[in-house]
Amino acid sequence: MASVADPDMHIMFTKTIEEIHSKHLQAYEEIVDATTDLCQSHEEILRAAVASCAQKCKDNEMLFETVHTYKRDLEHKNMSLKEKRQAKSEIQPDTRRDDMIQKIEKLRNEQDVMRDVIVSQNKANKKRIKVLQQAREIFQDALGLEIRKIQGELVQFIFKHINPVDDDSVYIITIGIKEDGLYQIVSSDPPLECVPALERRLKETNNLPAFLANVRKGFITQAKTVK
Incomplete structure (x- = not known):
C-alpha cells in the first residue's frame, strides 16, 4: 500500500485533481457557448422585430401626413362651398368632396x-422569445439539451442522456420558424x-416545451427498442 509521503503518490494525486479541474472547465465552456448562441439568436429576433416596427411606424407617419393633407384640402373645399351657398340658392352635389x-x-x-x-407581429416575436427561454431553462441543464442555431431561422435541439447503454x-x-x-x-x-x-x-x-418533452420521450422509447 502506497504511503502518503510517497512522491509518486503525490504526483498521482495532483494529476487526478488537474484532470477533474480540466473536465469541469470544459463543461463550463460548453455551457457558456450554448448560452451565448441562444442570446445571439434572441438578439437577432429582437433586432428584426425592432426594424420591422420602425418601418411600420415610418409608413404610419406617411399615412397620417396624407390624411392631414386630405383634411386640409377638405377644409378649404368646405370654405369654398360655403361661399358658393351664400351666392346661390341651389348647388349641385360636390362629388369631389364625397370622393x-x-x-x-x-x-x-x-x-x-x-x-x-x-x-400582432410584436406579440408573436415576444411569445417566441419567451418560449425559447422557457425551453432552455427546462431542458438544457437538467436533461443535457443543447440548443444550436445553424442557419437562417433553423434551430437544432440536441438531446443527450437518452440511451442508458451510451x-x-x-x-x-x-x-424552423415560418413567416x-x-x-x-x-x-x-x-x-x-x-x-x-x-x-x-x-x-x-x-x-x-411540451413538444420537446414529447420528442425526448419518443427518442427514449426508440432507444429502448433498439439494442
Missing part, C-alpha cells in the same frame, strides 16, 4: 389594419416515427 371623404375613410381603415398587424450519444431534432410564426419540423436524427403527429400538435398549441 375625398371616401379616400380619407379608406386611409383610416388601412391604418387601423396596419396597426393591428404591427401589434449516455453520450446524441439525438437531434431540427426546427407566419408557426414552427416547422425539418428533420429528426435518428428518424422518429411520431414526429408528424407531434408536429400537428405543435401547430395546434404552439407549445414548444
